[in-house]
Amino acid sequence: MKLQSTLVFSNELPPVKKLGEEILLIYDQILAQKSPSFGKWAKGISLKYPVKAGEHLKDIEQFPRHIKAITKLTEQTSVKKLTVVVVGGGSVGDFGGFVASILKRGVRLINIPSTWLAAIDSAHGGKTALNVGGAKNQIGTFYPADQIIMVRTVLMAQPEARAFEGFGELIKISLIEGGKLWSSLAKEKQINSKTLWKYLEAAVHAKYKVVAKDPHEKKGIRHVLNLGHTIGHVLESHYELPHGIAINYGLNFALRFSVQKKVMKPAEASRLFGEPVMGFLLSPLRDDLISVKSSDLAEYRRLLLSDKKKTKAATLRFVFVKKPGKTVIQEVTVDDLLIELCRQREEELHG
Ligand SMILES: NC(=O)c1ccc[n+]([C@@H]2O[C@H](COP(=O)([O-])OP(=O)(O)OC[C@H]3O[C@@H](n4cnc5c(N)ncnc54)[C@H](O)[C@@H]3O)[C@@H](O)[C@H]2O)c1
Ligand SMILES: [Zn+2]
Missing domain, CATH: 3.40.50.1970 (Rossmann fold)
Structure with a gap:
């Protein structure tokens, strides 16, 4: 094989x-x-x-x-x-x-x-x-x-709207890879099928770089590919969103959580969020799509814990971004994630 x-x-x-x-x-x-x-x-x-x-x-x-x-x-x-x-x-x-x-x-x-x-x-x-x-x-x-x-x-042959869904995974792998892939994608002012085709080869090579270090997923290295997927999967299930849209939301969440946790420095954050391509990241909370009502939070908790022991102290390995090309994995509790969701919502509403 x-x-x-x-x-x-x-x-x-x-x-x-x-x-x-x-x-x-x-x-x-x-x-x-x-x-x-x-x-x-x-x-x-x-x-x-x-x-x-x-x-x-x-x-x-x-x-x-x-x-x-x-x-x-x-x-x-x-x-x-x-x-x-x-x-x-x-x-x-x-x-x-x-x-x-x-x-x-x-x-x-x-x-x-x-x-x-x-x-x-x-x-x-x-x-x-x-x-x-x-x-x-x-x-x-x-x-x-x-x-x-x-x-x-x-x-x-796919409808043009699908390109925006594909963008979620493209920006994810570009943030993981950093370097030329990121610096070039960061400057894009349009996202469509042509953009995806243009970056496809570099994006695929970036995924292989990660996979090659851990082909059978035994060393935990492939876990970085879950960037944006922790909250992304919750939103995908709860709101029945297309995967790529949910991941787009999840990436925005992960980047802002990285700043809040001081994994990403403020100067790096202003540089990153100032890039033209970041205008295509969706904000779940700003879009008023994601509710933080207590009944919804309870459901997010259930989804986050779906493969864990259902205790409050249960932790998940969350992928943070220090800067493009540098990810950091840290254990966070489900409560940390839910509190951060509520914090980001407050930040959206009141600046
Ligand atoms: N193996 C892995 O590493 C891995 C990683 C991520 C996701 N997945 C799996 O991938 C699946 C989701 O992938 P997907 O979104 O491609 O799903 P999909 O195969 O269900 O395709 C989505 C839709 O697009 C349609 N479609 C396919 N090609 C088209 C084309 N050229 N033009 C128009 N329509 C077209 C399909 O008929 C379908 O309705 C999930 O089952 C997920 O678990 C696997
Ligand atoms: Zn994915």
Whole structure:
């Protein structure tokens, strides 16, 4: 098994012949409608398994039905020659990657992400997953794709609003990486699909730098990739926000918490918050979207503790930012987080 995938950036979908001798295409069925070039390309592949994207696809209860159909479809193929090619967003990638890792005890995998979230984040790092009993990503494998192909026409087929969702993960990885990626993104005055494509390669390389230090998530190094995700996940669940929007809010929270905790110095904070790109960070509290009513706070507490012992003293490893390129992980209690949420709300209301 390869630890690092070969990365390809391309304008068009690759010629089918180049993908492998025998191909099983697992793809998001929406692509056939959204992208005419995809439909034409897929016609050249005989073994196909279209799926409906979403968490339902990752539900373990559904898996026996899928794997029976896929086993039947591939019964004449040889383990040595078969390549599973997955085209879709993160849910299809998690599902298809899992299938490839167990089908005939593991076959070659090529991933072609079709959402910005998948292209920037979920396709990379080798994690596959299924949900169990409604709880996300409870089982899975580490199974890096042999190749990951980022195709401009496939990604550009998404509605423009999705680019703003993808921005959440882009700004996250840029803050973790710092350096040229951050200094260049920081100056952007527009966020759209073109911006995402422009930074995609650098963003993906930045994620690999983190993953390479801890490929099987044994050393805790990959935890920095959770920047913005602690509060982000709570907001995603409670308000049913798209992941990228919730992460955008969560990043703003994490940066301001970093200042409050004195991890980030005031001079660094004014430099950072003065950058043009920071105008695209959402403020949950200013937007009046996030309530700090006691019933909501109780629900945030429950969500924050969902995988912890439900005691007040329970702590979480929170990712702070000292400056772009320098993150700091510190234990915080759930109460610290809730108090900070209320403090940021007061700051928004009264300056
Ligand atoms: N494995 C990992 O490391 C990792 C990391 C982060 C997230 N994830 C997983 O990723 C999933 C979320 O990813 P996602 O947002 O890409 O989800 P998704 O696969 O559900 O796609 C979101 C929506 O976009 C549609 N879509 C896909 N490609 C399109 C295109 N080109 N044009 C128009 N519409 C298109 C889909 O049909 C779907 O409705 C979650 O299940 C999450 O758990 C995995
Ligand atoms: Zn994320």
